[in-house]
Amino acid sequence: MNLRLRFALTFALLASLALLSAAPLAAQGDERLGEDGTVRMDGVSVPLSNLMSEEAREYLRHLILDKPFGTAVPDIAEERARQDAIMQGFLDPMRRRYAVDIAQDTIGGVVVDIVTPAGGVPANHSDRVLINLHGGGFVTGARSASLVEAVPLAALMQIKVVSVDYRMAPEHGFPAASEDVESVYRALLEHYEPGKIAIYGCSAGGFLTAQALARFQAQGLPNPAAAGVFCAALDGYSGGDATVLAGPLLGFLPPTPSAPRTAPPPAAGPNYMSSAQRDDPLAYPLASAEVIAQFPPTLFISGTRSFEFSAALNSHNALARAGVESRFHGWDGMFHGFIYNSDLPEAREAYAIMADFFQTHLAD
């Protein structure tokens, strides 16, 4: 396999993982997956959580049994288009639910999407702004996941959201995205007080939020008022029990003789973080207690069947230990990136918590 193809395959699979938690490994008709969504592992039967909404239970059953998002494809452009189409499927109902305007702009030399409430930002909110960093495994999601993450908060908070089209892999590697976020932040600081800016993102965007905070600190820039690390942790997305269990609990069970593997395992290879060192707090902020001790108030959002759940809990505890104001909200049985689906009551509950958190911390 040539290097370019290995790159492509790796990144495409990573992008898929960022949404789906694991590539589909089990054949359809696996007897371990009940028609009601129950996952059976060696006599341990895990039904859909009774603490989820009916809508979320039906959607999770669909994810487990139908695996509607398919499998990543090796060609990067094709995979990005495929992921954009998935995002469009989330954006359509979202735009019917939340009235916003969307415009393209360039800030600090970086392309951004500007999402504002329909009818404009109210005068008393014109001095505040949210920065969004989209998900997609540092490979996909530009200008698409961006909108899905920005629309609800722009409408609910009646605020301007600037979503950054940061550089991604495989064309670029760490710290290219952090540099782009810094450029946008510096430009916004010419017009907004730092206490009137909050920054957030989901999945790769949640991780990048933490990286950006560390970079602002290293560059002597002031903290924003608050941060949202959603579907992610301060040091990535993995670790602990959730990383092992999220895939199987979403129906991606290990192959067996009667349910053989249908897709190859992810190829090893370089990705956006390949050149980063594990002890570099600009790459993995949790590596430095001193760096995270200077973080602004931070909100974590996750779900128990999300591969980042354990790592997010762990990051929340680390911030508390460092004396930083930190909040954690998790939803039982919910999967990676569930907040992209505004049809789910749990997602809308999460938006309300995000809006309340940012509103509380944006200075009056």
Add this chain to the structure above:
Amino acid sequence: MNLRLRFALTFALLASLALLSAAPLAAQGDERLGEDGTVRMDGVSVPLSNLMSEEAREYLRHLILDKPFGTAVPDIAEERARQDAIMQGFLDPMRRRYAVDIAQDTIGGVVVDIVTPAGGVPANHSDRVLINLHGGGFVTGARSASLVEAVPLAALMQIKVVSVDYRMAPEHGFPAASEDVESVYRALLEHYEPGKIAIYGCSAGGFLTAQALARFQAQGLPNPAAAGVFCAALDGYSGGDATVLAGPLLGFLPPTPSAPRTAPPPAAGPNYMSSAQRDDPLAYPLASAEVIAQFPPTLFISGTRSFEFSAALNSHNALARAGVESRFHGWDGMFHGFIYNSDLPEAREAYAIMADFFQTHLAD
């Protein structure tokens, strides 16, 4: 089986469940349990979480492989003595770590243990008090789990802790324990402002904390300053994925031909909550959005391999939805009642979070 024996068996098993998450079902030498503590379910291998401390990993491995707390016994007095001995095993290192004095007293006609920092409560803390409600499935733990829950906070917060020896099953049923807590609270209110009182408990004591808050409300009593619902949720301990997965992930796997069941399943029968209605907020406070909307600031503490974890997450979200200040801290891989073991760094981290939370909310 006569009724008395069924009662005894049920309650003893419940008491054991409160500490151990499930009665041991699998034989020793189960090939699904690796020597390193890995739990294997149908090809899904769940190792000990890499996010746990070394001490907690070693202890969890011991729990999974050795099941050191054995099995509940049918005789209530014998089971209580057995659980008291287990608690003494936690209390001994705790008393070496935290210097406190312990005295018996009677407040509002109810027997209590008074735990105070060695050398006495500092003058500037003499106007504040914590009420502790011990765990033990509403059957065991009187005067023993009480101390294990009270000692660290008395020492760390330099505060008086009053631990209530409330009436339990099978001799008594709901709402006997709530009545006893109310009696103690009323008596303390003659000497302390409500804003200088916080209330907390672990397991049954965490559930009882929520019941007591609902009862205070119904009786027109003022709220205490804060509450701690540890190892529990606002409506008990069960629900969601954690209730299904905690047992297997602690090594209590379903029986198989090669690893047959070695203990009988819990007998069905009446327990402390048998006479309570699911829609009665005095019994299950989560049943009423109006009741929980009046709750004081509340802290939840749990672990992801604890059967109450999902329910605790859910209660935390419900309080946030109701506009109540709520905090949630969970530790990956940790088991029900891990805070009883002060040798674990995670337990000591939890004490620090509890102390900080209560200190913040006790009025100056």
